Amino acid sequence: MEPLLELSNINRSFSAIDALRSVDFSIFPGEVMGLVGENGAGKSTLVKIISGFDNEYTGSLKLNNKETRFSSPGKAEKMGIAIAQQELSLIPTMSVAENIFLTGDVAPVFATKTALVMKAKDYLSEVGLDYLDPYLLVDRLSVGEQHLVEVARLIAHDPQILILDEPTAALGESDSIRILDMVKRLSDRGKSIIYVSHRLDEIFKICDRITVLRDGKSIDALPISELDVNGLVEIMLGRELKNMFPSRNKKVKGEPLIKIKNLWPDGLLQPVEFEIYAGEILGLAGQLGSGSGEVLAAIAGAHKSRSGTLEFGDLVFLPRSPKEAIEAKIAYCSEDRKYDGLFLGRPIIENISSPSLKSISKFGVRSTRAEKELSQDISAKFTVDASRLTSEAGVLSGGNQQKVALGKWLSINPKIILVNEPTRGVDVGARAEIYQKLRDLAEQGSAIVIASTDIQEITNLPDRVISFYRGAMINEIKLEDMSAIKILSSITDPYSETSMQKEEN
Amino acid sequence: FAASIISFNGPAGEAYIGKFIKGIKNTAKLKGYDIKVYENQFNQAEQDQQVQQVLAAGQLPDVFIWWPSDAVAGLGSLRALHKTGVPVLKINQLPNEQDKQYIFGYAGPDDRLRARNAGYMMREAAAAKKAAGGEGFNVLALSYPHSYGGYSLSINAFKEAIAGSDLKIIGDVDEGFGQANGYKGAAKMISKLKDQGIHFVYGMDDAILTGGIKALEEAGYKMGTDVIAVGTVCNGDKQLIEEGKQFGTTLQSPLHEGQLAIKMVEEYLSTGKLANYINFTPNPSVTKETIATTALRGFDGKLYSIEELCSGAW
Amino acid sequence: MFEKTKKWLTGNPDLAFAMLLACCVYGYFAITNEYFMTGRTTFAIMERFAVLGLVGLALTLCIIAGEIDLSIGSNAALAAVIVVRFTDSLGAPTALLIAVLISTSIGIIQGYFIAYLRIRAIVLTVGTLMLLRGVALFVAEEKTVMLTDFRIPDFITTKYFYYFSPASILVILVFMLVGFFMSYTRYGREIYAIGGARKEALASGIDLKRPMIIVFAISGFCAGLGGVIIGLRSGTAQALGLQYLLLAGTVAAFIGGVSILGGRGGVIGAIIGTLTVNFLNTGLVFNVTPAFLVQLYLGILLVIVIMFQTGSRIFDQSQKRRQLLSDVDLRRLDLLSRKHKYQKPP
Amino acid sequence: MSTGSSISGGSAKLNFLDKIIRDYSGLAIIMVAIFLFVFLYGMITAPNFLTIFNLKTIVRDAALVGIMAIGLTFVTLSGNFFLLSMKETAALCIIAFATGMSYGWGFELSFLFTMCFALVAGIFQGALIGLGGNPIVVTLGAAGVLYGLGAYWSDNLVVSYRRPHGAEWLGTGSFLGLPNITVAFILIAISAELVLRKTNFGRQVYLIGANRAAGKATGHENFSMAIKVCTIASVCSAFVAIAFSAQVSSAQVNYFSSEFGSSGDMTIMVIATVMVGGNSIMGGYGSTMRSSLGAIFISSIDNMMVLHGFNSGPRVFAVGLMIVFSIIVFALVRRGSRTEE
């Protein structure tokens, strides 16, 4: 059989950096091709070339055995290639229908809003959103719904090749499953799909073959049947991965460091109460929309709450802004480092010292030396290259960015570190480092709270887990009871609603 | 009221026009005329709109007084005013050939007369300097923007007046109106002409000249001895003349202009035409010696001191 | 019917407020001045609308696209100078065409550069604002240019249908075309998209060049047409004139309720905003108000609009929160009852 | 991360020129070359351009716009865009100052009196912006109100006061051969740059400008920042107003509308100056030094044209061209840096 799309000897460099070095890639009709690799391996660069967003490469690209070159995304789309990029690309100020017919051949040159809405309904039902009112503005939708709308938009173009670049990175389990189902349905209909993901379990669930990129070079695509998870990781890293998760702290000792009383963040169904102990890593398990992230943000003053207090030593308060939380030595990393975790355009050193300007200055004048020492210290702890401290944070890879986003909080000597999604979009190598770092911090006496939707992470890292489901705190799981199954069941179906529905019918 | 008048002119915010409005309003009141004054922000398009709106309201006066924001650009509106059948008196901006069919007369200053007087004044000063054995007769002109209608009238009249004397214009800069621009233009010209020597400065009006004098002083020139400055209009800094830093100016009073306008209206209303089609305000010369004593009789019969006559920081 | 109105009101609070403001201003002058509510005044207002409306429209479009065109006054002045300068020799239609074409091309070039360089329009247009003045001065040979034949000015100010002149009819046509373009065509939607979320729009495959070029082409066209109308109406033009257009147009656009964040607003808003400013201007002229007070009143009008928009945003937020909380409460009851019923004993 | 550090680590060590040659399009380099050629040619052939006296003239010429631009740079760097009310603030302040002086309050008292107005104007606008109002709309409205108040107060007339007066030293005095206004410009430029580089406040300006959400998350709120930067900009405007009034011993609301440059008004000049310096309009990148140099650049172009004997028409054209030109070059140069936009 002829490959539908075939790339050979693709090179792409960004001035000093060779992002892709003689990469070969091919995909057959009806195939689901997994594309994996560490952060910065060149996955996004490759799919951008395929979809016409990047035209400055050398090498040959054959579609249906015809040599082509896409000068713009529009051209690629005409040839039946559609891409959902890593970041959502919906326009929040426009309606669902308008978003679906924004670009490409399917977007009619003349159309009223009603006409668009009529047309949109089919595609929406195809991705399982038939209940959605297409007149709604997109910013009224949940993140999962938005991702599905984005896919509906792609399907409207009736593409031959559909590229999904980390579509589930920000989604919870059930939304992810919807996406995976959809991929299967499309491939059954003969579409080819290129699926980029860091979630290896998904890759194994849906892909037919896997292409691995390593350091900008491609490794021949292998059928899924010849691979297992460990083997794949080995290929990705070029070395074997030892145990990623550090060993745990068996018993948490003494008095709680902080008591959370009657805290009722917006979006949660009920107030929550729990305690955090110094030296432990506490995990808040829950899918997207479960409220675990909101709880973290509320403790850090970044999210509104209806009520609640923190009993923190002698202090009894509820921070109304991150500033107040920082003053009380509570550090908080949100799940979106590009949005509020980093100053991408400023040097790394400034990022690191940003929460603690007061402590390195006298009368408002900063001591350059103190700042340097502080940031070198932190960058050494987090294995960030100290010689790059003066370059912009934006040029770092995802993993290194995350280390900076996390590491900057050490400068305030935090007593409590709250991290939402500590390793979102971070590759396996950097992940292990971050886990180790968090463990070290706990060992040194800080209290660490993480919220995560990654089931591996939440079962293997924390010493204690509190599970959340649809805005309610479900239960606390002790170390000895911790297993993926148990956590999964308490964050996906704690009240056995599926069985309940069966009974009702 | 004996008659009603509508006047279109610039903003009272400008010092000269502010005084003008005072003059025209007070005199009209004295004569028992009802007057409405429409201001525009030095903006011909805005003024055109105003004219349209006033005409739209349909309340026509007995006479229009027309001070176009731009002498030439105001033609369209002037035609519109004329079409209503109400007589129009043009003020401030000397009428050109096309205007004449639409107006019954002109009242206001004469850029040429003003500039000529300034030229004569400078000529005398030059003669005195020569008699005293002084040397150097290079003149720097601080001008209106060359795109402005008054520029060519002024510069030509000034040139005529100094023709045949030792005075020679070696520089002409048109940074813009007002003191700040006067300062800037002069400062640059000083760099350029320092080597040739600057001995006289002609300011197309006193505001520009005031800025220019600051620049000269800052550059180390002693005003009145190293450099002799002559301006016009009296819209600058009076104190400069009192201190001898500015040799003199040719007075042009906005108050007078306003009064003159009403006087012409009165003449037209009573006789049906003007004895003289063009009516100029006087431009007496003022120097340090005469500044304290200069006074002019206004058209209301009162005697006005220079303080009251002039605009600017007087 | 009532429900529909209510829905529309809550969906477009800024536009509704703009309408209210327009009515208030009109009403005030209609009551205080006997000549205000006459056909002739309406004609005068429409004549003003012919120019300011175009500029307000252009700026509204720019702001919808998340940009602003500072060069609009200079561009208009250039067009005015060109049309007046060449009408005598080439005839009005040709001169008009040339002037509008040049202005539109300037817009296209600006749009292209803005998209190509990925810079903010305000950055580039602060430069072209001056550059175009220089060009206009050059074309006018640094003088005020003037027509010799005044039949054209007479023609474009003749009255048709009581309230309109050829100029204002043309402008109304432009408004209808642009309005249609913005709400019913794909290219219009693209403009809303790049204004509403630039990064996302680019990522979804919109080529920045097309909407940018279209927006600035329209802006250039409106500026050019405005300049031509002003120039031909008065028969004269100055290279340094029309500086007020930028500010007046911006104020009009904002009063019309366009959101500075981009992606929201529309042609109706531009019309209402311009009319409000025109009501105010005309009313103040009728009341013989000194010029500086006009600025003060416009400033106050803007401040009112800002207050309203800030207030409505804060209200919106609190509304959203209340909605969220009440949703949560509903879900809680539901969940608790099930929990009670089905939770297995630990 | 172990493998991710394959990106070149040395980019920070390259100097500006190497970086340009490495990263930037031929177009940018050619444009800069053409520009340098024309500029140098003009410089050499202009009579008396390269004299100390003329250089002083250029800096003095740039001073007033430069000081305002420095103030505005704080606003722009902090991500709060622009104040469109710069000249109106100055208009109200110049009236306040001259009124004080004409009442015989003396320099110090009048100065303080004026600064009160600047503070109120700055704090008020800053607070509205900090609360989420858009800077353009807020300051457009404020502009109308401030100007209207100034005009109303002065009854739209010239307010003058007689020499000798306490402000003469500022307006017309000089220090070591430099006019005091020039000295003030230099001092303000240096101290602004020091504040930006060395103080926490300066760092906060950059951080909030670079990412407002991250600023909030690390405890730097834009609300107080907006108030501070708007106040700085207003105070700079007020200072320019005072210096100008001291020079001409009078005041009028229109001084800053009609008297600065025939091409546009003072606010536009100030914005152009900030842009010509290559400051990022979205905030987080740039410096006050860039704005100061931008002001000097514009005034030197203008100066050169005067020395070559050009009228105001061509000069407006040339200054506009230079502004567009440098904006394009900066945009081309900046595209090498990934974080822009």
Ligand SMILES: Nc1ncnc2c1ncn2[C@@H]1O[C@H](COP(=O)(O)OP(=O)(O)OP(=O)(O)O)[C@@H](O)[C@H]1O
């Ligand atoms: N615009 C760019 N400019 C310079 N270098 C770039 C650019 N985009 C990508 N790179 C380089 O290309 C390499 C590959 O990047 P790419 O985004 O394709 O990685 P990726 O495999 O998608 O990583 P991730 O898993 O983090 O999404 C990076 O290491 C980076 O150095």
Ligand SMILES: Nc1ncnc2c1ncn2[C@@H]1O[C@H](COP(=O)(O)OP(=O)(O)OP(=O)(O)O)[C@@H](O)[C@H]1O
């Ligand atoms: N302009 C650029 N210059 C240098 N490196 C770049 C550039 N653009 C991207 N990169 C590099 O590309 C890689 C991936 O970039 P990307 O923006 O996809 O990061 P990311 O979204 O954080 O990745 P992920 O989410 O997969 O971790 C990083 O290593 C980053 O350093």
Ligand SMILES: [Mg+2]
């Ligand atoms: Mg990535």
Ligand SMILES: [Mg+2]
């Ligand atoms: Mg990627």
